[in-house]
Amino acid sequence: MTFQQACYALLTLLRKEVGRCFRIWPQTVAAPVVTTTLYFFIFGKVIGSHIADQHGFPYIQYIVPGLILMATLINAYVNTSSSFFGAKFAGSIEELLVSPMPATLIVFGYAMGGVFRGALVGCMVALVAICVTHVHFVHPVLVVYSMLVTAFVFALVGIINGVFARKFDDVSWVPNFIISPLTYFAGVFYSVQMLPPFWQAASHLDPIYYLVSAFRFSMLGVKDATTSYALAVSTVLAIGAFILTTQLLIRSKRMRS
Template sequence: MSLREQYIALMTILRKEVRRYLRIWTQTLLPSAITMSLYFVIFGTLIGSRIGDMGGFTYMQFVVPGLIMMAIVTNSYSNVVSSFFGSKFNNSIEELLVSPTPNYIILMGHVLGGVSRGLLVAVIVTGVSLFFTDLTIHNLSLVVLVVLMTSVLFALAGFINAVFANSFDDISIVPTFVLTPLIYLGGVFYSMDLLPEFWANVSKLNPLVYVVNAFRYGVLGVSDVSLPFALGMIGFFTVLAYGYSMYLLNTGTRLRQ
């Protein structure tokens, strides 16, 4: 395929992905807006007012970056895992597999679909947060970089989950039993300084800690971990996930017989 043809194939996959989540926006976009509004009301306003400052900011200001990042992570992941597994389940993935579209375009198209949904939800959640607090951005380019890297990483993770999933149960196990606990324990609601030394060290094994802190640094200018190290870890996991996804596609694991 020429580069132009590959670009057309990429845009076709992306357009299909965007149409899919816009068509079912009540399942894909609305829940994040509602859930995050509840988080803002309960943790930010009701409970947060009794917690007081954290890291030099009001509790509401402290949790907003983490909650936005939580929405990006879950939406990037969910979009790819449900869309790609759905295509596997109804065999429509064969439309792509029999076509000359290269594997990396197939992967990129689905990842971009997940990223676009992550970004759209981030904009929605950020908009909702403005009803509860003022948001100033410490470093806009860092915010954009972290958002893009994170959504790509978790879109790739969703892809890997979809490849191995055999049933719809399998696509909810990882988000429920792995992703959600990692997010909650990744410093969305608290600073690592509050943890005993042992648990603070254990937390450093959680990749979400780096994601949340890098983003929080971009928004507030504070972080529990070193920023270059956090960016390095996100980049490392992204390269790893991309390499493994391509390996799965090139070997046809769970896709070709």
């Protein structure tokens, strides 16, 4: 496959994923934005008014980075897991697997579709946050990088789940029983420094903790983990997840059963 053909193939796959996102926009975009907006009002305005400042910020501003990132990663995951498994369930994924399109390009195309949806929802939630909380971005470049890396990681996780899933229920249990608990345990609604020593150490084993810490530093300039370490972990997660996903697509028997 020539470079030009690879570009056409990638753009075609990406256009399909983006078109799917906009075709069902009330479900893919509007619903998560409304849900996260409710978090702002309930946890920020109602409950947050009775909670002391966190690291010098009002509670509603402190939780903004975590809520934006939570919306980003969940939607990146849901987009790829549902789209990839849907193609696998319908049998259309076989057309890609037998085409000259390499596995790396297939994975990257699906992942970029997830990144698009995750980043789109994250940006819309950020706009709501700016209007509601008047929060400012301290490091805008790091904000963009952290959001895109997080979306990329969880878009790949969605593809991995799509590879192993045998029925639609297999797609939904991962966010309910793995992603959501890890997200809440990562310090979205609180500083991990508030936890007892044992639970602080346990939080350091949570990969989402480093994603949240890097994004919070990017927005507010405060952190739980060392910023350089958190950014390094985020980058390694993205590279490792991409390699793993590509190898699974090539070697997994689930793709040929």
